[in-house]
Amino acid sequence: MKILVIEDDKEAADYLKKALGEAGHNAHVAGDGDTGFTMADGGDYDVLIVDRMLPHRNGLAVIADLRAKGNTTPVLILSALGEVDDRVTGLRAGGDDYLTKPYAFTELLARIEVLSRRSSAKEVETVYRVGDLELDRLSHSARRAGKEIVLQPREFRLLEYLMRHSGQVVTRTMLLENVWDYHFDPQTNVIDVHVSRLRGKIEKGFDKPLLHTVRGSGYMLKAG
């Protein structure tokens, strides 16, 4: 994946470039808002990672300018400002996701991978399939190996999200944001409990595990 990091802190930018490289991505770095805008406008990037506070042109202006030119590259905003209203202004400016510094690299990685595939056809599919697990979005039902699985509404949404992003790491905060629509940081392992409940329902009585825990990051739903 071709990624542009617009970040003025050189150390942070180099760290991101190296870590993204190790994760198999090709990352470029722009040190200020103007350079970042020019590079993003010219290059064909899959994802932009934009710091909010930048010299010359601030991050939100860069995003707004890109959007005004019709550039729809997914953008992840990085910011030291983590309040709810900062997130809202960030997303309103045209960002697609928002991550507060300091962040875990695994969280960032999971988010940009989800972002890059956001536009894929899965959005419009009505039936998701992972291995022998099947979820029908229209009839609100789930089956594994032809056997009906009874889910609570929230469990259904949780499974739906995991299946839409099957093969990708989804973090606990991503789940809280997308399944529950809350952005705060729960004190205890709230999400883990919900996931393990769901796991019980889709794996109990079946041989193969589907819902995997990714150490230090989150979860991944995949067959085999």
Place this chain on the structure above:
Amino acid sequence: MGWTIPAALRTTAVRLSALYLLLFTACAVILVVYMTATSARLLNDQTQEAITNEASDLGRAYSRGGLPLLVRMVASRSRQPGANLYLIADGQGRILSGNVESLEPGVLDAEGWTSHPFSYRRFGEDTTQAEGAREGTLTEVDKNDGHKALALVLRLPNQMILLVGRDLGEPERFRSTIRQALVFSLGTMALGGLLIWFFVGRRALRRIDSVSAASKRIMGGDLSGRLPVSGAGDEFDRLSENLNVMLNRIGELNDGLKEVSDNIAHDLKTPLTRIRNRAEAALSGKPRTAEYRQALESTIAESDQLIRTFNAILMISRLEAGYSAEQLEDVDLAEVAGDVAELYEPVAEEAGVAFSSRTEAGCIIKGNRELIAQALSNIVDNSIKYSAGSETPSVEVSLVRGGEDCVVRVRDNGPGIPDEADRLRVTERFVRLEKSRSQPGSGLGLSLAKAVMKFHGGRLDVLPANPGLLVAMTFHVQRDSE
């Protein structure tokens, strides 16, 4: 504290006394001038009346006995003690009778009242005059010599001139008495003003100096210092007392801040030390072993906890400073309470805590749903954690509307907080009661909840539930939001 004249002149007291002095002087001058003018006019009128009477007496004598009777009458009246002024002279200024020897030139030229006080001299007053002058002619006296008088000048047939006048010595004396009184009273006032100036100014200055000295000591860092109160109960005392109350309040806030920073030092330094020690231990061990990995993982976990604590501190201070109100939206409390209950129900189940929730519809408030949800989840999280130890642990979340208030209650049957002071203290930053020190947590959950409630114009109450603890979030429903 040196007391210098320029400093004294700059005091308010001195400026005020100077102003008063000026005002009093002006009033006194006006009063005296008015009195003088009025009484001078009165005396003048009196003089004129007396002269008119005298003149009409003489006029009657003239018409009865002609010039000889007039001359006789004038001569006899002239000799009386304290007599008025009389003069009968012919056109050439030869004196026929009377007691006036010299006159200011021009007095006899016009008939009627003399236009202004004129100078004159009586017989016998001027020792330099020769004996012959007595029967001789009228001499002239300079305008500035002799006595002043006012007179009526009448022309008789056969060119004779009759002058009847009265000395103005009396009004003049009166005027000078008043002038002396004025000077005296002005002098007294000036002296009094100076005295007031001196004492009040110096007294005020001394009090202010002592207050400044005390505040300098306080500014220097001695926050236990207080401003002196003399006990006189005057305005300086009232000021000092108020400032002392303010200093007490500042002291309390300062103590609170100190406590918070001590707590921050403890709650942040402890994990930082752990992280450091662990990294050190890992470095000294073999790389790429299980322990190595374990050390790094727990370092990250600890850092995350630290970041969480920092975020909570930041959020609390932002909320306390007044969060941007533009993010307020209509929030359905039933929905938020339902979400949080649903989120925590499995957590409670896993902890073996019976969990129930009951919400009432119709509680729509203006607020921030994220913040309310976070506050409520902090409370629910606490309740599950602390009730888990009891025999049949249970947590109950409820939303009840009563009049203008919507109350979200979280009740557990854990050990509770028996001491009322502790219950009040538990919402303060970093306060973790002794029993809970062993439990994980930052000690900021309830502080954040309290800050959120304050931000929403509501309040957070921590109450005994017998057994257990009841935490109530009270929101006020605004009518215009419905």
